Amino acid sequence: MTVLVYQDFLQQASRKLNSAHPAGLRSAVLIVNFERLAELDGALGFTVVDDILQQIAGQLRNALGPEDLVGITGRYQLCCLLADLLTDAHAMLAAHKIIRILAQPFAFGRRNIILAPRIGVALLNESNNTLDQLMSNASAAVRQAKLEQNPIKLFLNEREDPLLFQIDLWSDLGNAIETGGLHLGYQPQIEIASGKIKATEALLRWHHPNHGPIRTDKLIQIAEGTALMPKLTLWVFHTALRECAEYRKAGLHAGISINFSADDLRDPELTELVAQGLALWNVPAGDITVELTETAVMANHAGTLDTLYQLKKMGLKLAMDDFGTGYSSMARMLDLPLDEVKIDMIFVRHMATRHKHERIVDSMITLAHRLNLSVVAEGVEDLATYQRLRTLGCDVIQGYLIGKAMPLPELIEAVNNQSFDFLRTSPHTATEN
Numbered sequence: 112m113t114v115l116v117y118q119d120f121l122q123q124a125s126r127k128l129n130s131a132h133p134a135g136l137r138s139a140v141l142i143v144n145f146e147r148l149a150e151l152d153g154a155l156g157f158t159v160v161d162d163i164l165q166q167i168a169g170q171l172r173n174a175l176g177p178e179d180l181v182g183i184t185g186r187y188q189l190c191c192l193l194a195d196l197l198t199d200a201h202a203m204l205a206a207h208k209i210i211r212i213l214a215q216p217f218a219f220g221r222r223n224i225i226l227a228p229r230i231g232v233a234l235l236n237e238s239n240n241t242l243d244q245l246m247s248n249a250s251a252a253v254r255q256a257k258l259e260q261n262p263i264k265l266f267l268n269e270r271e272d273p274l275l276f277q278i279d280l281w282s283d284l285g286n287a288i289e290t291g292g293l294h295l296g297y298q299p300q301i302e303i304a305s306g307k308i309k310a311t312e313a314l315l316r317w318h319h320p321n322h323g324p325i326r327t328d329k330l331i332q333i334a335e336g337t338a339l340m341p342k343l344t345l346w347v348f349h350t351a352l353r354e355c356a357e358y359r360k361a362g363l364h365a366g367i368s369i370n371f372s373a374d375d376l377r378d379p380e381l382t383e384l385v386a387q388g389l390a391l392w393n394v395p396a397g398d399i400t401v402e403l404t405e406t407a408v409m410a411n412h413a414g415t416l417d418t419l420y421q422l423k424k425m426g427l428k429l430a431m432d433d434f435g436t437g438y439s440s441m442a443r444m445l446d447l448p449l450d451e452v453k454i455d456m457i458f459v460r461h462m463a464t465r466h467k468h469e470r471i472v473d474s475m476i477t478l479a480h481r482l483n484l485s486v487v488a489e490g491v492e493d494l495a496t497y498q499r500l501r502t503l504g505c506d507v508i509q510g511y512l513i514g515k516a517m518p519l520p521e522l523i524e525a526v527n528n529q530s531f532d533f534l535r536t537s538p539h540t541a542t543e544n
Contacts, residue, residue: 114168120182124192125242127180128235138235139202140242141191142249143171143209146257147227148187163219164189167226174212175205190246199234206230206263229256233266280333283319288339288346293317295350296516297358299531300368300487300509303501308531310366310400311358312509313351314516315343331372340374345384352392352399354519359394361523366398368430373407377414382421389425396426402453404432416446423448430487435475444482452479456490456510463495473503480504 115123128138145167151160168189172181178194193205209230216223231252233245248266256264287293297311317325334340348369355367375381389396401422407415423429428450436455454475462468472488479486488500491510500508513531525531 114165114172115180115182117182117184120180120184120190120192121242124180124182124190127178127192127194128240128242128245137196137199137202139193139196139199139205140233140235140245140249141193141202141206141209142184142231142233142246142253143189143191143213144185144229144231144253144257145187145226146229147225151224159219160187163217163224166219167213167217170212171209174208184246190249192242202232202234203263203265206232210262228262229253230263231256231266232263239266277333280319280322280325280329281337281339284317284330284333284343285339287317288342292320293346294518295347295354296518297354297367297522298509298516299365299513299522300507301513301531302507303497303505306532308363308365308526309507310368310398311355311522312368312402312516313347313354313370315347315370316516335372335374340372341378341380344371344375344378344381348385348388349391352388352394355394355398356392357519358523358526361526363523363526366400366428367394368400368402370402370432371407373404373415376403376407376418379414381418382425385422385427386425397428400428400430400451402430402432420448434479435471449482449484451485451487451506453487453489453509454505459488459490459496459500459510460492463493463499469499469503472500472505476503476505 124140145164148160148164151163155163164183164187168181168183171189171191175181175191175193176195180192180194182190184190191205191209193202196202196205210228213226213228217226218224231249231254233239233248233252235245239245239248252264252266256262294316296314296316298314299308300310300312301307302309315327315330317330319325334343351367351369358365371381389399419429429448430451430453431447431449432453433455434452435458452475454472458468458471458475460468462472476486485506486504487507487509488505489509491497491500491508491512493512497508497512514525517525
């Protein structure tokens with residue numbers, strides 16, 4: 112039994128699918144992808160890796176049934192047509208059998224190679240009845256297996272292909288930027304010492320016409336690394352400054368925090384765009400805080416540190432967001448021109464009831480203050496947590512206790528109604544002796 116090359120596999124597999132099956136028998140396509148082989152190209156050479164793939168394909172050919180087909184259909188990929196299955200479940204059994212075979216280190220010369228296969232399974236049915244469709248669905252299942260870190264994934268008709276979904280969202284996001292389909296919500300940040308709003312955080316919101324609200328992290332994931340990211344950042348920055356100018360005119364004398372991504376820090380035009388925005392909307396640079404994820408500021412990318420210092424020189428403040436959840440390096444922090452850190456809500460939310468959480472927050476506040484940094488605690492949802500943060504010396508709080516992110520008109524209305532003044536008047540916030 113031979114292993115087929117790409118075109119031969121397509122021709123023979125198509126003929127088998129189009130021929131009449133014995134009554135009650137089913138078919139399926141398995142895509143077997145090997146992530147580790149890509150790493151070996153540079154170490155062993157392309158010819159050696161091709162030879163390895165041929166030998167693996169031969170192992171699978173010997174393990175499957177006489178009517179089944181195995182072909183090399185990609186650089187690190189095999190495709191199997193299971194021609195005569197008693198039930199659909201037998202396709203998954205075959206996939207598990209392949210995983211067991213390939214779980215053993217592959218002996219190549221003096222080396223044992225771990226293959227790390229992922230298998231996508233697509234079943235023949237009324238809606239998936241061509242080889243092209245089956246292979247496409249099996250490939251989608253492989254991608255999902257990688258995302259979920261599973262060795263095997265079965266394609267289900269009702270599941271939308273995440274790659275195609277992301278491509279569609281990318282196109283729709285570009286249109287939303289151009290046509291005003293996005294908006295910002297503003298979540299107040301309260302200074303503990305005064306009980307007043309120190310700033311608001313501008314949070315991006317997108318209500319997709321077909322898919323409903325899209326999570327902000329998903330939205331950034333779609334844009335990051337593409338031409339949309341600088342356009343999105345520019346839209347957010349100008350919209351935030353314009354609306355900040357509006358709420359300052361309405362009597363709310365507070366700054367604004369704006370999130371920048373790792374991509375933004377690598378944009379050589381960023382500082383010029385920021386300078387243009389400041390001049391256009393006449394918001395003092397000192398009232399603007401640029402929030403950066405811990406991962407972004409810790410990345411030792413050429414030019415990132417220079418960009419941060421340029422923003423700092425322009426008068427903007429810099430904050431490390433999600434502090435404690437990334438890969439902080441104390442040596443790296445000493446190089447960064449930060450003004451504040453934001454303690455992530457996973458530590459704050461349970462600190463009033465879990466002693467370990469409180470100790471972590473206490474340590475973070477102490478460390479930040481010793482580095483002359485202000486501290487913002489996110490995810491404050493009750494007075495007990497607020498009281499503990501106040502006792503520990505936290506500077507600013509943000510969370511549902513104060514309010515959710517709200518559109519600009521709601522924010523101005525809430526300020527006019529003195530909705531945030533309860534912290535100054537509540538007996539729970541009286542100064543301790």
